[in-house]
Amino acid sequence: MKAVNCLGGKLDVIDVAAPRPADGQLVLDVQRCGICGSDLHAKDHADELEDVLAALSYPDFMRGDTPVVMGHEFCGEVAERGRRVAQGVQGSTTVVSFPLVRAGGGVHLTGLSPLAPGAYADQVLAEASMSFIVPNGLSVDIAAPDRTDDGGTARNPSQ
Numbered sequence: 001m002k003a004v005n006c007l008g009g010k011l012d013v014i015d016v017a018a019p020r021p022a023d024g025q026l027v028l029d030v031q032r033c034g035i036c037g038s039d040l041h042a043k044d045h046a047d048e049l050e051d052v053l054a055a056l057s058y059p060d061f062m063r064g065d066t067p068v069v070m071g072h073e074f075c076g077e078v079a080e081r082g083r084r085v086a087q088g089v090q091g092s093t094t095v096v097s098f099p100l101v102r103a104g105g106g107v108h109l110t111g112l113s114p115l116a117p118g119a120y121a122d123q124v125l126a127e128a129s130m131s132f133i134v135p136n137g138l139s140v141d142i143a144a145p146d147r148t149d150d151g152g153t154a155r156n157p158s159q
Contacts, residue, residue, distance in 0.1 A: 003069045003121035006062070009044050016069065019117070019125045021082030022102065026126045028076025031094065032144040033119040039070050042112055060106070060113045071118030072099035072111035075134055075143040076126075085128040094134040096143050097126035 005014045021027050042049065046062045053061040062068040075096045078089055089095065099110035099118070103125075110125075111118020118124060134143045 001122040003117065004071075005067050006043055006070050007067045008064050011043070016117070016121070019123055021080055021085075021125060023082050023084045024128050025082040025101065026078050026085065026089065026095070026097075026128050026131060027080040028074070028095065028097070028119075028124050028126055029079045030071075030074055030076045030119045030122060030124055032075050032140045033071040034073035034144050035071075036073055039072070039111070043070065058109075060104075060108055060115050062112055062114060066114050068112070068114050069117035069121050070111045071120035071124070072109065073144055074099075074119035074124060075140050076119065076124060079123060081128070089128055089131065089133065094140065094143070095126065095131040096134060097131040100130060101125050101127055 001016060001018045002013055003016045005012050005016075019027050042062055047064045049061060050063060053059070075094060078091050078093045078095060081089065081091070100107050101110055101116045103115045106115070108116035110116045111120070116125070134140070
């Protein structure tokens, strides 16, 4: 699948393996992913944040020399469900999700950690227990708004 990779402050479209859901997780086909100030700041200043995140006991925040698929303000359509996902979230349901996922024995910041690739991609992992169905009729542009000054939301980074 296509994804936007950040390495050394540079963004490139690359091919990566599609995500596989663990127990309690969803794979979402990304419909919208906003770009917010924390994305822009982390892209250019990730190394400056290392001490702050270490003080918070989080060693897995992105760094300039580590490739990361960013994007943590997203909505998507459920493409696949892991085991132990409640029946309320069915395939092709549009959801938003709090950007944290369980991986590698910990909890990681979606789109801000190499252990939790974000939604600047065709697909993204989400915790089902932290995902919320987008109410019927609500535009995906509102469900995952852009935070940049120009108001444009990326439909899908590979398009």
